[in-house]
Ligand SMILES: [Zn+2]
């Protein structure tokens with residue numbers, strides 16, 4: 001008791017009675033017969049059936065048994081199982097968290113107190129445990145506010161580790177990890193939508209605009225500044241190598257999400273250098289050939305376009321294969337190519353053939369690409 005007097009007494013805030021007219025667990029309507037009860041552990045409101053357990057909570061300075069809800073009781077049980085050496089118990093734990101993450105209340109409870117336990121579950125690889133745990137985390141990420149917590153937590157680091165060194169090739173795990181990182185490609189989707197009106201995003205109304213002016217103009221806009229800052233943070237968190245690795249996935253959705261993420265991340269000027277450095281150019285060129293899914297070559301071209309804004313990447317980009325592929329898109333596939341892809345191909349070639357380029361081949365044809373763009377689209 002002396003000790004607890006020294007510590008700051010912290011207990012969860014109780015949800016006010018008037019805020020809930022139904023049990024948060026079973027949704028039964030409260031009335032004079034069915035009364036409200038507060039769980040001492042989480043502070044939420046439940047009916048008697050859903051908060052029937054009693055337990056002492058020394059960490060909250062309840063030394064004698066007090067009312068806790070079934071959810072808190074279950075979560076405590078799963079947490080204990082997570083530490084077990086028995087893999088069956090760890091599987092049960094991960095399943096429990098997965099079920100708990102299916103509704104808003106469960107998610108709120110997990111995100112508040114159990115992210116560390118999720119990390120424990122991820123610390124020893126077992127396919128089933130990983131499947132359920134990554135699924136639970138993907139469910140948590142359904143709520144936008146949780147995504148920030150997850151991306152900034154060690155869980156994101158654990159995901160990156162897994163992607164860098166996958167213990168098996170389980171598509172379900174990889175998809176769950178992707179769903180968790182959805183904000184990255186949500187931005188990419190918006191970038192895709194912008195491509196419908198390329199003049200607005202890509203700055204092609206200003207053919208003389210240099211790369212520096214281009215980025216300067218963006219950073220002057222606070223919205224851009226905000227998003228590019230996040231984009232940088234994601235790359236600094238180590239997301240590029242796994243994203244590039246996953247381009248080789250046999251699952252099309254994984255490829256689509258990876259390349260969409262890279263397209264979005266490449267908007268940031270520092271990321272443009274990073275993507276080049278970690279070997280992102282070659283896979284992007286390969287994806288230009290991808291024919292089953294129209295969006296994949298489009299995102300690859302978007303990434304290459306952004307990389308071509310950065311002179312550091314010129315030596316990586318100035319290769320015959322890129323020239324051949326883009327030429328093929330422009331000339332051979334002209335009638336089958338979407339306008340967006342065609343314009344991006346012209347713009348990449350145009351950027352590479354700018355005056356700073358020393359490659360004779362690209363340089364000599366630069367004017368041609370620009371003129372073609374002007375003829376086809378009225379601007380470059
Ligand atoms: Zn209830």
Ligand SMILES: [Zn+2]
Pocket residue numbers: 039040041042043044068069070071072073
């Ligand atoms: Zn509770």
